[in-house]
Amino acid sequence: MPSGQQAQGGKMFGILRAQQEERLAGVNKEFLEDQKYKDEENLAENLESFKKKYMEFDLNDQGDIDLMSLKQMLEKLGVPKTHLEVKKMIAEATGGSSETISYRNFVIMMLGKCSTVLRLIMMFEGKSDSQKLISYLYNSILNIDLPSTEVLREEWERELMIKITKVKWEKYLIYIHKCSINVRHNLIQFKIVHRLYYSKTRLNKFYPNISATCDKCQAQKATITHSLVSCIKLYRFWNYIFEILTKLFKTRMEPNTEMIIFGVMEDGNKLNASQNLFLNYGLIIAKKLILKFWKGTSIPTLKMWIASMLDTAHLEEMRFLLMDKSDQFITSWSPFVVFLESYGATQL
Structure with a gap:
């Protein structure tokens, strides 16, 4: 030039x-x-x-x-x-x-x-x-101004089309740290409640060329709720799990979207402390498996859930032994082990 x-x-x-x-x-x-x-x-x-x-x-x-x-x-x-x-x-x-x-x-x-x-x-x-x-x-x-979780509560209300009271919301936040003694499980629950997992509907807002439709069912928009609970392809997975819970607890356990996402049962439920502990693990492990297949068309199986629950049982057994509370472990986990021995995982 x-x-x-x-x-x-x-x-x-x-x-x-x-x-x-x-x-x-x-x-x-x-x-x-x-x-x-x-x-x-x-x-x-x-x-x-x-x-x-x-x-x-x-x-x-x-x-x-x-x-x-x-x-x-x-x-x-x-x-x-x-x-x-x-x-x-x-x-x-x-x-x-x-x-x-x-x-x-x-x-x-x-x-x-x-x-x-x-x-x-x-x-x-x-x-x-x-x-x-x-x-x-x-x-x-x-x-630092700690971000309010009110926005999250409102987003969940819109997505679930329900009213979540402040009292109930506080319980959901507290449950994050109570869902498991496993820190990774706590992190999973934290990321779910705080809506940190990227659903396809969220990705679609950033990248319009990415479809918001669920990869698994190819029919509905893949919101967090849909991808975790309500997709028709996950129906059998959740249904089988709740059938097992019904047999273990000897009380009817129906798949409930709010309970699955936040892990907290309504006040006045008939479960005792040991049953609630088992339920906590059952739900968080099921959600962990779904997140493992978050992308693509694959879905977790009941056998995967059973295998993961048995792995957790072994860790829980060691934890309770160290605390000299083997009786509590037996109360919480023996119904599940007996159930598997009676019915066999292949028949579920």
């Missing part, structure tokens, strides 16, 4: 850069005059820092950070993310209102107390001094 054209291109870039900086300075002025931020410490200094940081991004024609711009910057900072993760970060920064991050979105995020992933990355960048890093971490922890 001739030197004259290079100079002209460089001059044009400089003009556009200056115009962009002027626009961002105008936004900063709005924040400085906003009474909402009057008590913000070092506001002018921080806004100037945000402006410089924002201008490091390869902004689109509208002066916003788009998906590719953010992805490239994260790679440059040494924290590469997938397209899905970047989309989620943009949604966090904009409240889901836009597919790009405007400078106003960026400033609100940086001034906010909610520690989004992008905010933490931006704040950590350049903090090589360990003393400053520890100080920042400590202050971030102090300022």
Whole structure:
């Protein structure tokens, strides 16, 4: 390229850069005059820092950070993310209102107390001094706003088309830590209740080219509830399990979507402590198996569930022996073992 054209291109870039900086300075002025931020410490200094940081991004024609711009910057900072993760970060920064991050979105995020992933990355960048890093971490922890689970409760109400009282919701949250002594089981229940598993309906919102239809039944939308419980392809699996529970507990146990998802029976149920313990394991292991086949057309079998339950029984036996409470293990698990010996797994 001739030197004259290079100079002209460089001059044009400089003009556009200056115009962009002027626009961002105008936004900063709005924040400085906003009474909402009057008590913000070092506001002018921080806004100037945000402006410089924002201008490091390869902004689109509208002066916003788009998906590719953010992805490239994260790679440059040494924290590469997938397209899905970047989309989620943009949604966090904009409240889901836009597919790009405007400078106003960026400033609100940086001034906010909610520690989004992008905010933490931006704040950590350049903090090589360990003393400053520890100080920042400590202050971030102090300022973290724990997310309310009310939004989750409302999402479950809409999906299940039921009313979940606050008292019942608290029980569901507490149950996460009581469903099993196995930390992996606790994590599974936590991710279910907090809707962290990506159903096809959720993926469809991010990627419209991905069908929201269930891979297994090819008929219904694959919500979390459908994929865990109500898919017709899972009917026999859940039905067999509840038939076994009915025989073990000598009381009618009907598959109940709410109970399967959250693991908690209605108050006044007739099960004793040992039966409730067995039920907890039965439900969480069944859900673990379904999640193992979360993608694709395969479904878990009853034999898989029985094998997993027997593996758990062996671990439980050792745990109760160590606590010198073998009688409790026998009370909880012997009905299941006797049942299998009487009927045989092949006849179930």
